[in-house]
Structure formats: structure tokens, C-alpha cells
Amino acid sequence: MIILSLIFWLAGLALLGGGLWLVTLDGSWYYALSGIVLIAVGAMTRSRRPKAQLLYALFLVATAAWSLWESGYDWWALAPRLGIFLLLAIPLLWPAKGGSRFGTAVLLPVWAIVGVGLLGSMAVDPHRIDGELNREVVNETPDLGDSPEESWHDYGRSNMGQRFSPLDQITPENVADLELAWQYQTGDVKRPEDVTETTYEVTPLKIDNSLFLCTPHNWLIALDADTGEEQWVYDAKVPDESSRQHQTCRGVSYLPPAEGDADSLDVQIASAPAEDRAPIQCDAQLFMPTSDARLLAVDPNTGARCANFADNGELDLMHNMPYKQAGFYYSTSPPVVADGKVVVAGAVNDNYAVNSPSGVIRAYDAKTGELVWNWDPAHPDDTAPIAEDETYSTSSPNSWSIASADEALGMVYFPMGNRTPDQLGMYRSEAEETYASSVVALSLETGQVEWVQQFVHHDLWDMDTPAQPSLLDLDTDEGRQPALVIPTKQGDVYVLNRETGEPIFPISERPAPQGTIEGDHAAETQPISDLTFRPPTLREADMWGATPFDQLMCRIQFKSLRYEGQYTPPSEQGTIVFPGNFGVFNWGSLAVDPKRQVMFGMPLYLAFTSTLVPKDGADLGETNQGEQGLNENAGADYAVEMKPFLSPFGVPCQQPPWGYVAGTDLRTGEVAWQHKNGTVEDMTSLPLKIRLGVPGIGGPVITDSGVVFLAASVDDYLRGYDLETGEQLWETRLPAGGQATPMTYLNSQGEQMVVQVAGGHGSIGTTIGDYVMAYKLPQQ
Template sequence: MQHTRPGPWLIAMAVLCFGLGLALLIGGVWLAALGGSWFYLCTGMVLVAISVLLYRRKASALWLYAALALATLAWSVWEVGLDWWPLAARLDLVFVLGLLLLAPWTVRSLTREHGGGSDETTQQRNQAAYRRVRIPLASVLVVTIGVCIASWLTQPHTIEGRLPDRHAVLDAPGGSMTAGEWPAYGRTGKGQRFSPLAQITPDNVRGLDIAWHYHTGDVKRGKSDPEETTFEATPLKIGERLFLCTPHQSVIALDASSGDEIWRYDTQVAKDLTLQHLTCRGLSYFGGGPAAPSGGAETMSSGTDVPTASAARHATAARIGPVSDRCDAMLFMPTADGRIIALNPDDGKVCKDFGGGTGQINLWEHMPNVKPGSYYSTSPVVVTRSLIIVGGTVLDNVSTHETSGVIRAFDVRTGELVWNWDSGNPDSTRPLGEGATYTANSPNSWSISSVDESLGMVYVPMGNAPPDQWGADRSESEEKYSSSVVALDLETGRVRWVFQTVHHDLWDYDVPSQPSLVDLKIGGKTVPALVQATKQGELYVLDRRTGKPALPVTEQPAPSRSQQGDHVSLTQPVSKLSFNPPKLTEASMWGATLLDQLACRIEFKRLRYEGRYTPPSTRGSLIYPGNFGVFNWGGIAVDPQRQAAFTTPAYLAFVSRLVPRKDDKTFYVQGNKRPFGSLPALNENFGAPYAVQLYPFLSPLGIPCQAPPWGYVAGVDLNEGRIVWMHKNGTVRDSSMLPLPFRMGVPSLGGPLVTGGGVAFLSGTIDNYVRAYDMATGEQLWESRLPAGGQATPMTYMGSDGRQYIVVVAGGHGSLGTKVGDDVIAYALPPD
């Protein structure tokens, strides 16, 4: 006979099981009603029954719990196999609670006889019952440990392989350029992010150490800065100097071998700008030389006086600082108030002969809907022998009354306008007459363009017309050029070809990254190719002469039901070379515990989800991949010698919920988080029928609802169009509640670098590390801790001391929440 009253410990265990069981029971009923798994409901019922048995001091509670633990293990393996992190989310609470139930003070409370005294017979019976009751549950927990160990030894998300060591060089990596230089954002106008330098190899890269460390002094300045205030710069290296820009628009020259500051220029941007982003990804460089014909098109002045709006005049009337009378070479700096400033790389002074004597171009010329800060070039401009070609970012999802996404070409020496390509008026590229304006609200190009001067084309990655999630009112030209790669003729600005990556884009799948131009051997023929990475995970390989696919692209069915009043495309283009993830299922849901995993399953069932290209809806749609993108502005790095690409796919689901608007003034989605000062009211979509709520698909604990990995590095054979190797990459050390370096695979933002020595570098993962990888196999070879988030693309060059340097910018990223910094760090092998 047992005691009728349990002790305090047993009461605590009963209450714990009852509380957990009740939560699972209530949530399980909700999930089952939505058509989901019955496991949680049944588990909740069993835990409630166990709590009653514990309170009544019934030893059968442990037997019943053993059966529950075994059923949970079997169900978990059935759902996700031997995949450790999904298993852990299903088993952790059950396992820990099982250990507590096996604790001696629990078991003895259940097996000690009433009035058991100290006689030997009673003690023996208690000991026998103690051992007998523990065996089933202990055995199940041991089996659980064995299954977990087995899962640690498997790599279900890994692809192992080896890229070829070297092909015949079809694409001269540097041309006439010195191998040790880095004079353009992607090293050349082809955007490969490849350097032929080979001093650093897989055999010696572990010897890299910090050579110098520079602080810019530029950090976020409080509430007046937008959330996405980011240090994303990739420095240029020309001669013995590095040139970079900072988030608050300073331009800095450093000694390339010592990191010492040589000069600094403050662009003195206008105040109170309506900024969605505050960043500068890099500068552009013109090396001088003989002038080339600009095509003979009519030109116009680009001085500081802007007749369209006094606000725009204010934006370009800022004092520009000391002037250089002669600039044989020039640096071009895009500013947050809509200017392009030309600087002398020798001394940082403004080039007097550029921009009609002002040293700058005013990008607000002929723009509609002038709101300083709502348009500027966040990315470096394209520079050719005769032109600079400029796109710009237009505010996303603020209103339907934004400025134009026009692409313009200016004379590289004078800053005079040569041609303009307005997607709203695509056939007329001559400069506009006085009083005329470009098409409002047209698709823009905020990312980096590439250029092939031998073919006479610039390749422009396009976004779509705002708002992103509502397309019923888009014009025919907006439909044609949105989310496309557009090849423009360098001489005239006219369209040579267009390739659309998404039809009727409702997902913010704008083309985010610089196209990479490389000559490939495909099907036995040499093809001048363009490789375009996209947010939805496609790598399109096109013939850059014609825009026709060099690797197969097929139109595949897409979800067909749109929000009332809009429409969708019934098919979408899918490349042979695709990082499109498997479709999410209820079993794909994750969480730190059974409870938040249950919450994720409930939300998954409540949302509309029919796979990739599920349209936004008032119900709320699950968008996967989300608008963070499988690939974003960092793009990929292409090794022309291996005919291969180093890529960094990321996988995060987002929720897109349309919110009906009744007027054009009410804040429907900002709530209590309305923008400070002049910052824009993002996602309100004033003028459209819907605002939009956009947010990552997270559990109540703030971790992704989809199971990891969330980020990889992958090597791609571009000739054959196949993924050769793919490994999860990065840890949650800097992004989890517990700062533990679990290697779960995390997203990155910022591009990779590939070198002729067969080593790739990446610093953009959301843990604060720069890492080196074997290009052939993807093996991680080296890592170094960064003082802040490294959301920028590294670069490399040869110093005057004969050492190859790797430079990383570590400044953090506001939207990702990585640590803010102002660091520029150079690594090199020890001197001989």
C-alpha cells in the first residue's frame, strides 16, 4: 500500500506534466482542427493522465511515460529521419522530462510502501520495485541517445564532390590590368569577384593573420538613421592605395600596405532625407586615357540648378569642398541625396571639370515626385572608356507616387547626359527636353550592373514597380521589364535584349545581384555567358550576346489563385541550375521545443501556402524562399579557370499579408512603430488598395519556424549546370539566446571572393567570422573572428611588400541585427 499524499517533489512533477500536457492538448486540438498532425493532441492527453498517476503515486506513471517516449522517438524518426536538429526539437522536452522522472527522489516516492519502516524485507521489496519501475523508461532513453548519436554521424543536407582543378583559360582573368589590382566593385566590369592572385593556397591559408586594422569612425547615429544603416563597402585598390566609402557617405583613401589614412572627403549630404537604406557598397574608378566617342547623342547640362523642385536644388547645392583643377583619373561616389561626385584619387578633391564646373551630377534632373532621399544610387556606377552608367533605388512599398527607375549614361569626363533609358518609355533614349520628366513609379535597378565593352552592352538587373506585392495596375512596359536582366546598347541606350526571371512579380523577387560575365564551354562550344543569381534560387546561364538560355530554362506551373483584383502568371521560368528548396510541409516546421514547434505548425496550417510563388493574400501567405532571397546583392563569385561558381544560398521563409486600405492617410501596418522624423512609412503602400505586412516566419521564441540549415556554401560546375558540392555554413553564436557555436548553417549577406590560388573567402554570415574554403571541395580551411558583422564582399590585392592581402569590412547590418562596427581589416601571410 502506498502513501495517499505525494511529497513536494512529486507534486511539482505532476504539475509540470499537467501544464505541459494541457498546453499540448489545447494546441493539439487547434492543429488537428486545421487538418494537421494528431500527435500533439494525443501527447497532451497522455501527459495529463501521467500527471494524475503521479499525484496518486502510481508507479504505472513511469510505464506510461516510457510508452510515450518510445512513441515520440518512433514518430520523430518517421517524420524527419536521422536529421539531428529536427529530431532535437521533437525529443528535447520529452527526454529532459524523462530524466527528471527517472531521478531517484521521483522513483523512490512512487515505489516506497506505506509505513515501510526499516525492516529488511520491506527495504528489499522497495529496492526491487525501484529497479523494476526504472527499466522501461531508462531503456527508451538509452535508445533515444543511440538514435541521436547516429544522427550526429549523418549529413543529410551535404553534397560531396570535387570541382575540376583547372580548365583551359577561356576568359583572360585580368586582361591588361595588373593582377594585383582591384579597380572595380567586382574587380572588373564583368563582375566575377575573381582575382588571379595565387600566393594564398589551401596549403598555407591557415597562416593568415591580421596585417593591419583601421577604424573609419563612422557608426550608426541614433533614431535619425534608418534601420538598414549598413557598412557594405568593397574597397578598390589602385596603385598603392585603397579607396572605400562609409554608410554616412565619407570617402576614404588608405595606404594599401599599412592601412594608414591618406585623405578623407565628406560628401556633406543634405539633412532630413527620406531614407529606406543608408549605405554605400563601393566606389567606381576611371583611369583616364584617351577619350572614346560617346555615341554622338545630344547632351545636356547636369549642373546644380534643378528646375523641377526646390528640394532637389537643395540636395545638390551643398558645399562640395576643395576643388582639383585637373583630374587625369577619377573616383565616382554616389550620395544618399541623389548626386554622383567625381573626386581626384590623388588628393580627394572634387574634379572641377566634371558636372559643368560643380564636380557632381544631380540625379534629380527631370525626376517626378521629388522627395530627397527617396532615390539615390546605393551601388557603384558602371564605368566604361567614355561613359558612367547609373541606376538607383526607389522606395519600396511606401506609395504609388514614387520617382522614376530610369537608367542614365553620362559622359565620363564631363558628366553630361548622353542617353537615358526609361522603362516606361523604352524606345526613346535621347535626353529629355526642358520641363519633361521620366516615368513615375517605374521599375528601378538598385543593384550593380555589368558591362562588356567588346560587345557594346551594359547588363542591368531590374527590380519592379512599387508596390512589390500588388501588380494589378502595372503597365505593359512595367510587366515586360520588371524583375528582368536588360541588356542596353552602350552607344544609344536602346534595349538589345531582355530576359525576365519572374513573371508578374508579387514577391519582391527583384534581380538583386550583379550579373557575372564569363566565357564557358557548353555543349562543346565556347559561349560568352552571363550568370545571374536570383532571390528565388535560380542561376540563369544566358548567352550574353542574345539573352537566350545557354543552359535550359523551362516554364513550370505556378499557383493560380491571386488576390481579387490582381492576377498571377500561370507559369514561371526555372533554370536547369537551381537552388530552389524542397516544398515546405508541416513536418518541416521547427522550434526549440515541442511547444514552439506546435505553434509553428499551427501558423503553417493557417497561412496560405502552395509552394514557391504562392501569391500574397489577406489571409496571409507563406513566401518561400522569402524576399531576403536565396541570393541577394552579394551574388556569386565565378572562377573562369575552373569554369565554376562559389555560391552562398540561404533559405528563410517570410509571411506576406495584404491589409485592405480604406484611405490614403491611415497607418495600417506601422502601428506604434511609426517612422522617426523623415524616415519612410514602409509597407503602407499609400495609393494602393492594400498595405502589406512582411515579416520572417518565426516561432514564439524568435527562431525560424523552418528547420535548419538556413545557409550554405556550394560549388557549381557552370559547364554542366550542376551543383558539385554543398555544405551548411556558419554558426548561431551571434544570433541565438545562448551564444554557443552550433554549426547549424546560417544565412549570409555579402558576396564571396575567389582567388587563383584555389581559395574562396566569405565574411557575410550572420555570425561574426571571415572564413576561407577550398574552392575544389568546399572544405573550410580557416576562420578568424570579426569585431562586428561582416556583411560586405571581401577583396584581395598585392601589396608593395610582395604579400597578397585579403581585406574585410566589418560594420554590421541593421536589418539583420549583427553587431555594428567601423572596422576595415587586412589579412596576410607572415613576411618571409
């Protein structure tokens, strides 16, 4: 009994102390009152046990009522509020020897009713949307781009970025029969000296009967598409550099042979490293950007560099840059190859320095490497090739993600980021304000702006447009229109006419919170699309934890930080950014079915915090810690610290679900279904396969038969889904994190293959590896 009393006293003191702190922040009184009750129960446990039982029964009833009022009938919200208190009740269920049984007679049924009610909530999913996407084919002959049906020639299969394959061998009826056909390990694994954000995000290309993929340290590899046998490896010899924020490669790009026979390769098995081969004249070419700011042109048959392109197949992307700090500029995404040009953008480190390299986008002749045009967002009208003795503008908005192109319209579409520093807006020019955090359509011929649509005004939250636009022809009330579909970090999906930039789904402006540091300002309104996955504004009641104790700490953090809803400006106090920097959508983008005119996406919900740190000559300690941590903003008055909004136990402070899969009809904008996605199996030390709805990063692929493939989530699985209903049909365990977008193709035997790269992701802590996994149906 002494131990039981001590447990109640300790629990009560913790809740009372934290609860009073919360009350001073104008938070809930529940925790302080609960602490008083538990201390009282602890005091009465030995000598007045019936009264302790009665008091605890009232406490359980009150806690259950309060929990339902705050969160509704939701297991994941109720369990942390009630679970530990139901466990604490168990020793109280027995009456003291020789004492009254009245207290037990009251407490036992209360405990049972509350417990059964809690268990019953496991069968309810208040977050689930059930429905069906239309089965009918709306467009029998959609434009799928120039990739042959059996192949995968671009990152999104074609320059249209649809991530849709016309293959249909794998169906909802037989997908569960998929089995491993082969696996390959690249040998390129994370090194001790690598930056945290070392990730394996590549989607391979399939051309003729070879796969071409890059690795985090920029090895370009050719594999036999039937067997996974290595054909050649080109190592770009990228030096280590601690100043990079990212060490990754999302893919390579392909220029077909001049005669236009896109699948006429003769890939050779190399007996020596491909980088040791002498450069040759190339007909077809592969382009790989590197993390030390080069663009390489490589022969797909041999892996040798292309002597006809730039300097023996190597182009220095630092040319004409105003600042050239090592590791501050690089390209992680494949360039666009269209209209005889290779169009390259790049990433500029966030929040490292006010004076950083330019975010210029450049088009080079795809055969020779000669500069054709350059579009610098700070000087948007000056697209003629820059002179050798001139420099691009400092720190202008960059495009680090994947672009799309429509050669028939003569346009290339870039998702735009922000000017660094991301959280300090006083350094931006009018032109930079116009093109930041937007999608911009550029002329493939001249680089001139055709149109721009901005998604965040005066972005202070690192809400870069992260995703490749998906292009399709969409049936609307005004007839069939050339459409562009692009998701954003804040959760909107914008549907625009890709020829004019005009909205197909309406866009409105909403008032936004005000109040910034001196010298800055916040936009009075922010845009929102009619098709949106934005979450509701966070409440104190949404704070979560495994127990009431860490939930209480999350509530204290919530009330201590500045938060007035989405777009609350950054502050020295610390600001909650929700959705956070990972975004509701990221570079994985969406997949669209241009026949049925529907889309599949993976919205996720994680809050971050943003704190402006005045320098005032102070020693800030270690800075430039990457996307999560303290970054210096050299040349500015403030450093900035960005990090996930987590409990003391390292789990998100807002209650789950944190990740979904969702299906939407693009003709109507209706979200037909939305389901929790992924389990906590790899998030804890206990391998519990509980479908909580977890975060992820990566993209989906739709096939013509209505099967969708997606890995991405923080548990190490590749899954197959029914596009019509969203139901999971199949899953297979991966040997490492699957934070890459899969692809599918036919091998030389006419069998449909599904390939997933599994290498893990440094920022979200998934299992690191170097695997390429290929699956197919068993032979009949």
C-alpha cells in the same frame, strides 16, 4: 512529486490546447494526443507511478517513431521534438519507495535507447553534399577584364563581375597562416536617427597603392594599401532622412587617366577635409553615388571634387523625376564606367507610394557629366536624352544592384527590380511587365535594349533580380560561348549567352498558384533554370522551434497562413513567401573562376510572410517601416506588411540549415559539393560555436590558387575555403559583422593582402562597427 505532477500537467495542457487549435486547422494530431498523455502521466505520477512510467515509455517510443517519420535522422529536427521529453523522463526513472520496479525496468532502457539514438544523429549530416570541383584549367587565357593583376579596379574586380583574382600567393596549404596586417576605423558609425537598414556593405577598390572605399553616410576615403594609413577623407555631407529604406554604400567606381595608365596616381595625405578643397580639373576620377541622390566625381589624388564633371563634380540625379519625395530615390551601388560613360541606376523605396520616382537608367559622359542616353523601362524605345521640361515615367522598375559590362560587345547588363508597389500588380504597364525582375542588356552606345530575360512573371513577391551578373567565356557542347551567370532570389542560377540572351542552360515554365485580390492576377506559369538551388516546398513537418511548444506555435502559424508553394499570391489572410525577400541569393552574387569554369555561392533559406492590409480609411498606425514592417503604399487600397517567418522566440520557423556554401561546375551544372556554413555563436546570448548553417548577406572572392574568401554570415567571422572541396581552411574573428564582400591585391612589397570591411548590418542584427581589416601571410 507534486511539483513533478504540476510540470506534466502544465506541459500537457499547453500541448493539448495548442494541439486542438492545430487540429482545427487540419494539422497534426500529435500535439493534442501528447498533451493528453502528459496530463495522464502527471495524474499517475504520485499514486500509480509504475503505470506512469509504462505510459511514458510508450510515449517516448511513439514520439521517436513519429519524429523519424516526419524528419528523418537529422539532429536539428529531432532534438526539439525529443530533447525536452527525454529531460522530463529523468525524474520518472526512479521507482517509488517500496513500489514495483517494473516500470523503471521498462522506461530506463527505452529512455537510454532513444537518448543514444538522438545523440547519434549528431554525427549525421543529411544535408551535406560531398564531392570535388574539377582541378583542371579549362581556359588558360580567360578574359579577366581590364583590372591589372595586382589591383582591384571595380566592385567585382573588373566590369566582368567575376570576383576572381589571378593572385596565388595564398594557397590552401598556407592560408591558415594569415595574420592581421593592419586595421583602420572610419569613424562613420550608425547614428540614433538612422534607419534600421543602415549597413556597411562596401568592397574597396585598389588602384596604384591606394584603397578607395565609401561608408554608409557617404564618406569617400583613401588609404595606403600597405599600412592602412588614412590619406584623405571626403564627406559628402548627406543629410539625415527617415524616409530612406537603406543607408549604405556598396562601393565607388573609377575612371582611369586619359592616357590609359591606370595605375599612375600620386595620392596625397590631406591636412584638411577633402570636401573643403576647391574643385580641380581631374584626369582620373572616382564616382560615388549618394543616399541623397547625387553622383559625385572626385579626384583620387587629393579628394577634391572634379570641376570638369557636371556642376563642379556634383550631379543631381533627381533631374526630370516625376516625383521627388525626400528619401524615396537614391543609389547604393557603384555605377558602371565603360566606353567613356558613367552609367547610373538607383533604388526606389519599396511600397511607400504608388506615385514614386522613376527607375530610369542613365548614361552620362564620364568626363563632363553630360547626359548621353536614358533608358526608362516604361518607355524602353525612347533613349535619346530627355528634354529639360519633360519627366521620366512614374515608379518604373529600377535596378538597385550592381551592373556589369562587356565593352567588346558594347553592352551593359543590369539586374532589374520591380515597379512599386511590389505586391500589387494592377498599376503596371505592358512595358514595365516585360522588364521587371529580369536581366536586361543595353547598348553602351545608345541605351537601346539588346535583349532581356525575365526571371519572374508579374512579380508579386519582391523577387527583384538582386545580383551583379558574372561574365566569362564558357565551354559548352556548341563550343566556347560568351556567357553571363546570374543568380536570383528564388534560387535559380541562369546561364545565358551574353551576346544574344539565349539560354545556355535550359529554362522551363512551371504552373504557379492562382488566386489574387480583386483587380489583380497571377501569372499561370513561372520560369525555372536547370541550374537551381530552390528549396523543396515547405511542409508542416518542416516547422521548427527550440522546444515542442514554440514548434507547435510555428505549425499553427503555418496552417493559418496561405501557402500553396512558391509563388503563392499575397493575401489579406497572410501568405508565406519562401524563399523569402532576402532570397536564396542577394547582392553578394556569386564568384566564378573563368579558368576552371566553376562557381562558388552562398545559398540561404529564410521564409517571410506577406500580408495585404486593407486601408478602408482606417488608421494604420506607424507605416513606412522599411523592408521589414508595415508600409503604406500611398495611393493604393492596400498597405503591405512584410516580415520574417519567426517563432515566438525570434528564430526562423522552418528548420535549419538556413545557410550553405556550394560549388558548381558551370560546364555541366552539377553541384559538386554543398556544406552548412556559419555558427550560432552570435545568434544567442550563449557563445556556442555550433555549425548550424546560418543566414548571411555578402559575397565571395575566388583566388587563382583555389582559395575562396567569404564573411557574410551572421556570426562575425571571415573564412577561407578550399574551392575544390568546399572545406573550411581558415577563419578569423571580426570585430563587427562582415556583411561586405572581401577583395585581394598585392601591396607595394609584392605581398598578397586580403581586405574585409566589418561594419555590421541593421536588418540582420549583426555587430555594428566601422572597421577595415587587412590580412597577409607572415614575412618569411
